[in-house]
Amino acid sequence: MFRKTYDFVKKHKKKALLAGAVYGGVYAYNNNDVVRIVVDGSCSWAWKKLSDFLPAARASNLEEPNQPHANHLRSGRSFGDSGGNCQPETPDGFVKDESVVATTLQLLEEALRLIDQLLNVDALRQKISQNPANKLELWEDMKILAWSRCFVAIYCVCHLVVYIKVQTGVASRLMYSQGAETTEKLHWKLGIISRHMQCTEYPIREGLGQLVKIVKNVVQKPVAPRQLQDALTLADIKQVVYEVRKLMEAGSSMNGFVHPRNYHLEFVVPAGQLDRSIEREPITQSPDDRILLAMTEDANRALESVDCNMVLNCCLEKCFTRLFSEVDSLLRDRTPPAAGSFAPNSQPFSATAKIPHVALLPALDRMSHIYASPLDAAPLVKDLVGLSYFAPFVASIVHQSLQRDSLACEESL
Template sequence: MFSSVWNFIKRHKKKFIFTGAVVGGVYIFGRYAQKKIRDIQEKEATEYIAQARRQFHFESNQRTCNMTVLSMLPPLREAVVAQLNSETLTALLKTKPANKLEIWEDLKIISFTRTIVAVYSTCMLVVLLRVQLNIIGGYLYLDNSVGKSITNPLAPADVQQQYLSSIQHLLGDGLTELITVVKRAVQRSLGSVSLKQSLSLLELEQQLSWIRAEVESDSERPMSRFLLADDENALAE
């Protein structure tokens, strides 16, 4: 029996070798394919986790931006009101002074100036804080990345403080200069408009467009000067 089996194997030796090679090749290829699939799955899982971490960090940073902006609005409002105090003029009018027409004219200029300055300064505050906090947030994300050395952080505490303290320029000297520029444009635009004259919506829009053009037309002195002090502008460049 064994001799017949052996003879059968010898007669079909090539077929057995070919079949063995095919089976072995399929097995090796299967193992290789499984390894590749595992590698791909692990890579995808790693990328997904990294993406999830980035998304979580970004959303967390945006919430921080929103809360910081909201916390800075009251100081900004106080700074605007302190320099453009229409309440004092309103109280003065109640005393029926002899120069009430002049006070009304001042009140007109201050009211328009305060409204326009509030819009400009709020937009600037939002932009400046979002840029600063997103830059800091990006550095903090890199500092907290796996494998990043904590001995040389990209955003040490003093750098973060320097970034965030620059907002004081907008609340101080930058705001004062913005008020001066806007008030000058308002006086040129509305100074000749009588208190008894009513403006249509189109006329008011035209006046505001002219004031905007006046405020934003100085190409030699960009509006970034209201946000950043001169030394900070130099650093930004």
């Protein structure tokens, strides 16, 4: 009997091992708490990953890598200049995340020069080091400048990420809307998109100048009453951020500059470009100009949408959370832990730790580089561009534009 059993197991060795593994796993799961916890945790992790993957997969056709990218197009060069073969294909996606990151960092490099010029903390610090008679007044100016620079850097990087995503989404619509391609037609499309992407100059010039002006005005209210010798906790700093964001983003009547609904529009789009009551001159426009005008209107609609506000708010939340984390680390480094602070029921020592306001100002200046300096901001920009909210947002830009084209065709029939 044992001989027959041995021969059977030897003949069906793989099946026997599989059956033993299954039986052993079931037995261990039912009789061992540790195994049950591990298995249940693994299953919940797998389901979570699957649930995160499925929504993104639906919009993945708009995020697939493709040879053209935003840096290349913004430079104004044709597709053939890169040395690659231009295959006659219609990509479902237009720009991959790495290219959006590279474009944003390139724009940040230009924006940083204007920020340094308009919010020159270093020049003010040099004046203070000379111990002039008006040293106290200069420190008061430094207080406003340091806070303003930090806020401007955060708003600037978030505006640029959302703006580039919208513009590349509109460009994807042009690539997506056509059928069979020829090399000549693809070159023509990329030329149109290159002209369209050149509008990114406004957010890092006039728009950024307007942002600096408004932020400096808004920062005055919560920051000016706080004295330089005041000791600030993390809660105090969060309160300042809350008050500034409320004035900046809620369209409060206390700040006459802020747009009442979409505060970010005046920083990324020229005012005249948003006025749809302005008569265009279709007779004098070439077909290419009409396409560019349609792309501009699609981008403006997307920037004015509620979805855009939601995505922008997600970017801002991530950046300000990062700021609070940096401040918390600063407080931890400056304040030794109190006795018994590591007890299970004790509060984190940084919750009550304080820093003199005057000592916080240089730290705010350094923190601004996390958001505005291309080298330091690269990891953060990558995280922002990779937010899961962007995939459905960009997809909706393309789909809504195609729906408007379909309705226009039906009305013309």
